[in-house]
Amino acid sequence: MISTNDRYARHRPLLSDQGMQRLRSTRVVLAGAGGLGSNVAMLLVRLGIATLIIRDPGVLDAPDLNRQVLYTPADLGRPKVEVARQRLYDINPDVELEVRQERITRSSRLPNADICFDCLDSFGSRAALEVALQNAPEGSRAAGCDAGDQNAATLRGLPLPLIHGGAEGWFGQVSTLAPGGGGYRAVFGPGFDERADEEAEGKPIMPHVVALVAAAQVAEFVRWCDAGTDAMLVGRILVIDGMHQHHEIITLQS
Amino acid sequence: MTVKFFATLKLKLGVASVEVDAEPGLSVGQAIKRAEQSTGRSFWSDIFDKQGKTFPGGMVLLDGANIAHQNGVDTPVGDAETISVFPPAGGG
Numbered sequence: 001m002i003s004t005n006d007r008y009a010r011h012r013p014l015l016s017d018q019g020m021q022r023l024r025s026t027r028v029v030l031a032g033a034g035g036l037g038s039n040v041a042m043l044l045v046r047l048g049i050a051t052l053i054i055r056d057p058g059v060l061d062a063p064d065l066n067r068q069v070l071y072t073p074a075d076l077g078r079p080k081v082e083v084a085r086q087r088l089y090d091i092n093p094d095v096e097l098e099v100r101q102e103r104i105t106r107s108s109r110l111p112n113a114d115i116c117f118d119c120l121d122s123f124g125s126r127a128a129l130e131v132a133l134q135n136a137p138e139g140s141r142a143a144g145c146d147a148g149d150q151n152a153a154t155l156r157g158l159p160l161p162l163i164h165g166g167a168e169g170w171f172g173q174v175s176t177l178a179p180g181g182g183g184y185r186a187v188f189g190p191g192f193d194e195r196a197d198e199e200a201e202g203k204p205i206m207p208h209v210v211a212l213v214a215a216a217q218v219a220e221f222v223r224w225c226d227a228g229t230d231a232m233l234v235g236r237i238l239v240i241d242g243m244h245q246h247h248e249i250i251t252l253q254s
Numbered sequence: 255m256t257v258k259f260f261a262t263l264k265l266k267l268g269v270a271s272v273e274v275d276a277e278p279g280l281s282v283g284q285a286i287k288r289a290e291q292s293t294g295r296s297f298w299s300d301i302f303d304k305q306g307k308t309f310p311g312g313m314v315l316l317d318g319a320n321i322a323h324q325n326g327v328d329t330p331v332g333d334a335e336t337i338s339v340f341p342p343a344g345g346g
Contacts, residue, residue, distance in 0.1 A: 032346050034346050035345075035346055036346040037346065119346045120346050121345050123310055123342075165346065166311075166343055166344045166346065167343070168261070168343040169343070170261075171260070171261035173340075187313075187320070188310075188313060188320070189308055190322060191310050192310050205345055239260055239261070239340075241260075241261075241264070243265070250315065251318045252315070252318050252319070253319035254319070
């Protein structure tokens with residue numbers, strides 16, 4: 001049995017008491033358990049969050065193995081969330097895992113959480129996530145107030161910070177959408193989700209780029225634990241160039 | 255003014271940025287056309303659809319402000335210093 005003091009000894013001194021307390025009590029929604037999601041999940045579990053809620057509809061395919069760090073060839077054909085649950089428990093059994101093999105849709109109800117990671121692979125699925133996060137939480141008795149019934153333009157705004165990551169080829173980006181802010185539309189423009197066939201599945205992607213983007217997403221989370229959304233990439237976007245090793249933060253004007 | 259290229263666009267063009275002349279009244283679309291001439295490569299259709307609208311997931315920022323929230327490619331560059339062009343990249 002490993003003591004908590006030993007397990008977290010190397011990062012505990014780097015956080016404030018309040019930050020570590022927040023980290024240890026946080027419930028995280030992870031949308032997607034693919035390239036970004038498996039890297040993010042591994043880091044969050046090693047950090048020692050309280051609960052990781054994972055939603056992903058996929059089963060493991062051979063091309064996933066170049067970057068999806070939780071899986072091995074023996075897992076081919078198995079649901080990613082089931083394999084992830086097993087591996088993540090092996091890494092740190094202190095973290096509660098709530099996994100479900102399903103795609104997040106506009107009508108999905110997600111469990112209550114404190115923060116969410118967007119590790120999805122298309123802007124259409126991101127639009128659905130943004131709406132689902134505004135629906136009444138899973139298990140609540142609230143009725144008739146689902147955001148999925150509303151026009152996207154009338155949504156109330158995100159109830160929690162949403163850490164966006166995207167990666168393609170040698171490049172990626174990270175930005176955080178703040179609670180109550182303008183969401184994806186504010187960053188990517190009003191038509192960001194209009195191309196239904198834009199799925200990234202099958203597009204080339206470098207494994208180290210996925211790891212860089214996922215690490216930057218987790219850095220956002222750690223900074224949130226210590227200093228809240230003011231310390232995050234809100235209204236800014238980190239652009240990662242994994243070929244030339246040139247990374248840049250661009251301030252977004254509204 | 256500077257037109258900066260990001261991600262796969264930077265790779266395609268082989269340069270990270272070009273300088274273009276920006277006289278009063280120039281639009282973002284006109285500035286990007288000048289950038290095409292400067293690089294010697296066509297990239298308009300990587301960024302914009304036939305109506306001149308940025309492809310979903312892509313971004314064209316005028317000093318950090320997304321032109322999709324303004325007048326699109328007709329947005330005047332004014333006294334802005336930088337146009338940043340991002341092709342769509344949303345995989346995970």
